[in-house]
Amino acid sequence: MKVAVSLFARYREATGRDRVEVDVPEGSTVEDVWRALSAAHPVLARYRPHTLFAVGNDYVDAERALEPGEEVACFPPVSGGGRHDPRHD
Amino acid sequence: MIRVTTEALSADALADAVTVPEAGGVVVFLGVVRNNNAGRRVVALEYEAHVPMAEAKMKEIGEAVYRRWPDVKQVAMAHRIGRLGIGEASVVIAVSAAHRQQAFEACHFAIDRLKETVPIWKREIFEDGAVWVGLQGESPPAR
Numbered sequence: 637m638k639v640a641v642s643l644f645a646r647y648r649e650a651t652g653r654d655r656v657e658v659d660v661p662e663g664s665t666v667e668d669v670w671r672a673l674s675a676a677h678p679v680l681a682r683y684r685p686h687t688l689f690a691v692g693n694d695y696v697d698a699e700r701a702l703e704p705g706e707e708v709a710c711f712p713p714v715s716g717g718g719r720h721d722p723r724h725d
Numbered sequence: 726m727i728r729v730t731t732e733a734l735s736a737d738a739l740a741d742a743v744t745v746p747e748a749g750g751v752v753v754f755l756g757v758v759r760n761n762n763a764g765r766r767v768v769a770l771e772y773e774a775h776v777p778m779a780e781a782k783m784k785e786i787g788e789a790v791y792r793r794w795p796d797v798k799q800v801a802m803a804h805r806i807g808r809l810g811i812g813e814a815s816v817v818i819a820v821s822a823a824h825r826q827q828a829f830e831a832c833h834f835a836i837d838r839l840k841e842t843v844p845i846w847k848r849e850i851f852e853d854g855a856v857w858v859g860l861q862g863e864s865p866p867a868r
Contacts (some may be wrong), residue, residue, distance in 0.1 A: 642775070645846035693782070714841065714843060
């Protein structure tokens with residue numbers, strides 16, 4: 637299945653693309669999509685440990701299986717930076 | 726009112742949006758572009774967003790505020806994207822509540838949560854280059 641992937645911030649800049657399409661088997665996960673994406677754009681590979689994923693308007697885990705037609709967004713941590721626990725508030 | 730926009734932000738507009746007869750206090754937070762970071766002179770910031778997701782996450786923050794602070798009457802949030810000069814507002818949050826303490830607490834919560842969860846990124850523009858904020862150690866060379 638073809639999966640549309642949108643890229644933001646330095647990922648967009650590094651690849652020169654804000655949207656790419658990857659072809660993955662049905663039942664693939666977000667991680668499978670990332671693998672196909674970073675194979676096509678190796679400049680992204682080193683960012684994997686920091687990457688956040690979203691499907692639609694929600695953050696998802698890399699293990700999330702995709703339905704046909706769903707789109708994935710890949711991006712770096714948001715600009716507030718720290719990964720501190722929001723429960724501190 | 727929840728908005729991600731390329732247009733200049735108005736603190737007054739957000740304060741007005743949350744001012745209701747039941748509220749006795751309105752707290753407004755403005756995030757503005759600072760002229761330096763980590764010892765380097767910053768000349769501008771560029772913000773980029775996943776706009777529909779950013780607006781959805783901001784709406785979720787508003788809902789979390791209403792659940793947690795029952796005295797809060799209205800929450801409004803706006804974030805600007807694009808290139809901003811020094812002193813321009815990048816984010817405005819306005820909260821009204823029956824009494825000031827809940828308004829202060831809820832506004833503080835909302836800006837912290839926004840910075841943690843809303844998909845917006847910023848790039849610092851220096852006199853001699855630019856860098857995406859975050860993962861500084863991983864940055865490709867400034868160009």
